[in-house]
Amino acid sequence: MKKSAYIYYLTYVLFAVSIGLLGCSGKRTKEWVNPTIAPITEAVFATGYVEPVNFFTLTAFNEGYLKKSLVKEGDLVETNQLLFIQDQKNNTIQEQAARNNLQIARQNASTNSPVVKELEAQLHSAEEKLVLDKLQLDRMQKLVATNSVARVELDKAQVNYEGSLHAVESLKASIAATRNNLEQALINSQSQFQTVSSTNDYSRLLSPAHYKVYEVFKKEGELIRKGESIATLGDPQQMVVTLNVDENSINKVKENQIVLIELNTEKGKTLTGKVSKVYPYFNAELQSYKVEALFDTLPASIIAGTLLQANIIVDKKDKALLIPRACLSPNGKVIKKAENNNDTILIQTGIVSTEWVEVIQGIQSSDQVLKAY
Secondary structure: OOHHHHOOOOOOOOOOOOOOOOOOOOOOOOOEEOOEEEEEEEEEEEEEEEEEOOOEEEEOOOOEEEEEEOOOOOOEEOOOOEEEEEOOHHHHHHHHHHHHHHHHHHHHHOOOOHHHHHHHHHHHHHHHHHHHHHHHHHHHHHHHHOOOOOHHHHHHHHHHHHHHHHHHHHHHHHHHHHHHHHHHHHHHHHHHHHHHHHHHHOOEEEOOOOEEEEEEOOOOOOEEOOOOEEEEEEOOOOEEEEEEEOOOOHHHOOOOOEEEEEEOOOOOOOEEEEEEEEEEEEEOOOOEEEEEEEEOOOOOOOOOOOEEEEEEEEEEEEEEEEEEHHHOOOOOEEEEOOOOOOEEEEOEEEEEOOOEEEEEEOOOOOOOEEOOO
16 A cells, blocks of 8 residues: 555645634625634644554565465454465575585584594594604603713604694694584584574464455465565554644644544545644655544444545634634734724734634724724
């Protein structure tokens, strides 16, 4: 479902409760009128649509053909229910290769590792040679002490012994390093196998909770690429009204304000709700702010995606000093009747609707003002 398809150009309007008072007759004729005290309501107009609560799009984690579709539009699904199965032959081959590599890594890292056994055999030979070279060195030292052999024979024995000692130490270090490398290779193989196995699990798409299937985008046999949408799901019990409010009005909208809603499918019928959330960001594409509201009573036959218009009641007064909108100039002034010369007065206004203006300060109910605009 593309939300942009449901959005009209946003406009900002204010409306007043009809009060049947003296005032404008709808014609732009100049006449003197008295301010009056009556109730007035300010509202913000918004367009929008209905969507399920927790509405989301189920997307593919991997590429593969849709092997089996187990649900259709309108179905109710439970937590962890299998919805779609993708064909993952390539991943199956990769999983088998990863399993084989894991078996080899386990064997190499075991106590009977052939790699380590070979090094240990080399170490055993080197240790035996070291023992013999040590005996030869001790023998040469005794013979040199009695001048039975030349000094060069002792030096030769010393070199042989030191070489054997170094070989033993190198093999011990090599065995330790090899064991570490084999352990690391085992860890990597386990991780790779788990990754491939989990990837195969992604070919079986499950429902995360109790939802209703609202739309299915793919048919069996279609190729689904990674990240493509397969279906949309949402809460079957509750709908949310998504509204788009322009930037001039958003600061007036607060949570729990009353919303009067008219669905495009039920013209002339007014439903009520309350603002449940005001999103703190501006949608540059839609040139509006997102506001959500919940119905006081959910209509029985409502359909997800239904377009609507709404008025958010942002202010209301039971008693206010009002003048017709036609009495107020664009710069906020009115012409007050006087005995000699009429006075042009700057007034302080409150709620301003399409027909009426609340006067906070500047004139009284006993004054007469001119309908000149």
